[in-house]
Amino acid sequence: MWRVARSAASTFRRTRRLSTAISAPCIVHKRGADILHDPWFNKDTGFPMTERDRLGLRGLLPPRVISFEQQYDRFMESFRSLEKNTEGQPESVVSLAKWRILNRLHDRNETLYYRVLIDNIKDFAPIIYTPTVGLVCQNYSGLFRRPRGMYFSAKDKGEMMSMIFNWPSTQVDMIVLTDGSRILGLGDLGVQGIGIPIGKLDMYVAAAGINPQRVLPVMLDVGTNNQKLLEDPLSLVTPPHSVLQVGRRGFCFLQDFDFTDLGLRQPRLEGEEYLSIVDEFVEAVHARWPKAVVQFEDFQAKWAFETLDRYRKKFCMFNDDIQGTAGVALAGLLGTVRAQGRPLTDFANQKIVVVGAGSAGLGVLKMALQAVSRMAGPSADPHFFLLDKNGLITKDRKDIDPAALPFAKAHHEIEGLGLQEGAGLAEVVKKVKPHVLLGLSGVGGIFHEEVLRAMKESDSVRPAIFAMSNPTNNAECCPVDAFKLAGEDIVFASGSPFANVDLGNGKIGHVNQANNMYLFPGIGLGALLSGARNISDTMLEAAAECLASYMSDDEINRGILYPSIDDIRDITAEVGAAVLRAAVAEDLAEGHGDVGVRELQHMSKEETIEHVRENMWYPVYGPLVHE
Numbered sequence: 001m002w003r004v005a006r007s008a009a010s011t012f013r014r015t016r017r018l019s020t021a022i023s024a025p026c027i028v029h030k031r032g033a034d035i036l037h038d039p040w041f042n043k044d045t046g047f048p049m050t051e052r053d054r055l056g057l058r059g060l061l062p063p064r065v066i067s068f069e070q071q072y073d074r075f076m077e078s079f080r081s082l083e084k085n086t087e088g089q090p091e092s093v094v095s096l097a098k099w100r101i102l103n104r105l106h107d108r109n110e111t112l113y114y115r116v117l118i119d120n121i122k123d124f125a126p127i128i129y130t131p132t133v134g135l136v137c138q139n140y141s142g143l144f145r146r147p148r149g150m151y152f153s154a155k156d157k158g159e160m161m162s163m164i165f166n167w168p169s170t171q172v173d174m175i176v177l178t179d180g181s182r183i184l185g186l187g188d189l190g191v192q193g194i195g196i197p198i199g200k201l202d203m204y205v206a207a208a209g210i211n212p213q214r215v216l217p218v219m220l221d222v223g224t225n226n227q228k229l230l231e232d233p234l235s236l237v238t239p240p241h242s243v244l245q246v247g248r249r250g251f252c253f254l255q256d257f258d259f260t261d262l263g264l265r266q267p268r269l270e271g272e273e274y275l276s277i278v279d280e281f282v283e284a285v286h287a288r289w290p291k292a293v294v295q296f297e298d299f300q301a302k303w304a305f306e307t308l309d310r311y312r313k314k315f316c317m318f319n320d321d322i323q324g325t326a327g328v329a330l331a332g333l334l335g336t337v338r339a340q341g342r343p344l345t346d347f348a349n350q351k352i353v354v355v356g357a358g359s360a361g362l363g364v365l366k367m368a369l370q371a372v373s374r375m376a377g378p379s380a381d382p383h384f385f386l387l388d389k390n391g392l393i394t395k396d397r398k399d400i401d402p403a404a405l406p407f408a409k410a411h412h413e414i415e416g417l418g419l420q421e422g423a424g425l426a427e428v429v430k431k432v433k434p435h436v437l438l439g440l441s442g443v444g445g446i447f448h449e450e451v452l453r454a455m456k457e458s459d460s461v462r463p464a465i466f467a468m469s470n471p472t473n474n475a476e477c478c479p480v481d482a483f484k485l486a487g488e489d490i491v492f493a494s495g496s497p498f499a500n501v502d503l504g505n506g507k508i509g510h511v512n513q514a515n516n517m518y519l520f521p522g523i524g525l526g527a528l529l530s531g532a533r534n535i536s537d538t539m540l541e542a543a544a545e546c547l548a549s550y551m552s553d554d555e556i557n558r559g560i561l562y563p564s565i566d567d568i569r570d571i572t573a574e575v576g577a578a579v580l581r582a583a584v585a586e587d588l589a590e591g592h593g594d595v596g597v598r599e600l601q602h603m604s605k606e607e608t609i610e611h612v613r614e615n616m617w618y619p620v621y622g623p624l625v626h627e
């Protein structure tokens with residue numbers, strides 16, 4: 001059994017879980033074919049005979065009962081043969097074929113789907129999350145088969161309070177919401193952006209053990225400013241050739257695809273009209289599920305900041321691109337200080353060039369500034385340099401974004417370096433000689449040869465290059481170029497996964513994945529289990545510190561800043577516990593379920609971690625009981 005196991009260690013982990021997993025009975029209000037068509041309850045051929053009798057399934061399935069393990073093996077076999085059969089095909093073709101086989105299982109049998117996802121997270125995260133999820137969003141209207149999640153459009157104004165009750169689950173714990181306006185580095189994809197909340201919530205189930213019956217992906221469709229979607233509803237954002245090639249290989253067929261965009265065909269709402277839609281949605285959610293945690297995802301910067309300010313004190317919500325990214329980047333930046341053999345307080349002296357002054361870049365700098373102030377006092381003078389598409393941002397910038405103002409350089413700070421307003425990236429890197437170059441620009445390849453070579457002259461013994469933009473093609477540089485041009489001693493991180501680099505002579509250039517996936521599941525889980533009224537900066541700092549301290553000195557010395565994605569449940573349990581404890585300490589916790597605040601207050605750190613672990617859902621076939 002478990003032929004897919006890649007190592008003895010993972011086989012052991014899986015076997016242990018199998019034998020200790022407790023399968024509580026689950027009440028269903030359906031019978032017969034309705035159960036087979038419901039992915040929450042469907043076990044395919046895995047229904048035991050007693051259950052088939054009890055639920056009116058006898059005769060609706062072939063007679064042989066197939067065990068969960070056999071179903072798992074069969075799925076993995078078909079996945080591996082798909083890999084084999086698509087060898088040599090263009091990468092987009094292979095990725096979409098893999099996404100489709102997983103998506104079909106997701107739509108049919110969630111227990112089996114999440115089990116294969118959890119056990120093979122390293123292989124499957126790049127399919128259900130970045131980078132393939134970007135390709136899926138770009139082609140979403142064509143790939144659409146069954147709805148998943150909820151769609152609230154500008155046309156639903158006045159109806160949302162009743163619409164929210166159309167969702168079939170009585171309890172929802174986690175909601176991921178997008179308006180599709182800035183999907184990864186791919187821009188405005190309108191309603192097609194729904195793939196992102198779905199992918200993020202898959203990570204919530206896999207990493208944080210949120211019960212998939214209690215998650216809700218949401219698309220707020222207020223129109224799109226993507227001319228292609230507006231003007232040419234019969235075309236995809238990317239040409240459908242990849243889909244056609246998959247068809248020729250026999251995995252899907254051209255006639256399967258309906259190339260019609262599925263969203264509102266109108267320009268995006270702006271100003272008060274826009275906000276009134278978001279207000280109505282947030283109030284409807286709060287009315288039905290007052291303790292649900294809401295994650296805002298991939299909103300264009302102006303609305304990302306505005307909605308965060310507007311709701312963060314009123315509801316339990318956070319913006320992943322601003323706040324989750326900031327924590328992951330800060331943890332990585334603290335790791336690079338350790339990798340240089342410096343004490344953590346030296347972070348205050350690091351020269352950091354951030355390229356991209358949007359929701360992510362500004363979020364990172366804001367959190368980094370808070371960290372420097374904690375270390376060196378409020379009068380600390382951090383050495384941060386911020387660039388956007390118009391180059392270095394200084395106080396001379398006309399119409400400067402108020403959110404960027406705290407990081408804009410004054411004339412006297414840069415004149416000694418010979419820099420001025422709007423200086424280009426290569427010039428800034430050559431003159432500043434930064435310890436860290438961090439990209440959150442969404443522009444693929446802007447850390448070009450001249451920039452990377454300039455990093456070789458960094459004042460750091462271990463310069464760090466973070467090319468954090470997603471998906472893969474939007475990364476500011478690839479690791480092979482970074483190690484080749486900036487030197488083998490660099491520390492490297494990217495937002496989407498890349499393979500480690502073979503540097504020859506047995507040396508490996510380690511590629512870290514600096515992605516908010518290491519924090520958002522723990523932030524959401526910790527907030528949920530604490531019953532926090534809202535998500536404070538202290539809770540977010542606790543998450544970042546927990547991630548930063550997770551790695552051993554040996555790993556850090558080898559340039560490994562983040563845990564392996566195989567350990568994502570472990571790190572999420574620790575982050576969740578850190579967030580929970582911070583909420584309790586700050587008096588923001590109200591308890592969750594039958595665990596009240598007093599009980600949470602009395603838990604030690606280890607007990608809190610154990611409590612978080614025990615509350616993680618794990619996919620097993622439990623007995624179904626009809627009511």
Ligand SMILES: NC(=O)C1=CN([C@@H]2O[C@H](COP(=O)(O)OP(=O)(O)OC[C@H]3O[C@@H](n4cnc5c(N)ncnc54)[C@H](O)[C@@H]3O)[C@@H](O)[C@H]2O)C=CC1
Pocket residue numbers: 182183184185186300301320321325328355356357358359360361387388389390391439440441442443446468469470471474494495496514515516517
């Ligand atoms: N690794 C991770 O966990 C995360 C990665 N991201 C990625 O970061 C990227 C940016 O996201 P947001 O900040 O939300 O986008 P945004 O659209 O709010 O900001 C982009 C910024 O980049 C700047 N920019 C554009 N072209 C540039 C150029 N040629 N040179 C310098 N700056 C340039 C823009 O002026 C703007 O300030 C996206 O690709 C996204 O996928 C975002 C969140 C998390």
Ligand SMILES: CC(=O)C(=O)O
Pocket residue numbers: 130183184185298320321469470495515516517
């Ligand atoms: C990872 C993520 O949240 C982004 O690229 O937007």
Ligand SMILES: [Mg+2]
Pocket residue numbers: 184297298320321
């Ligand atoms: Mg995002």
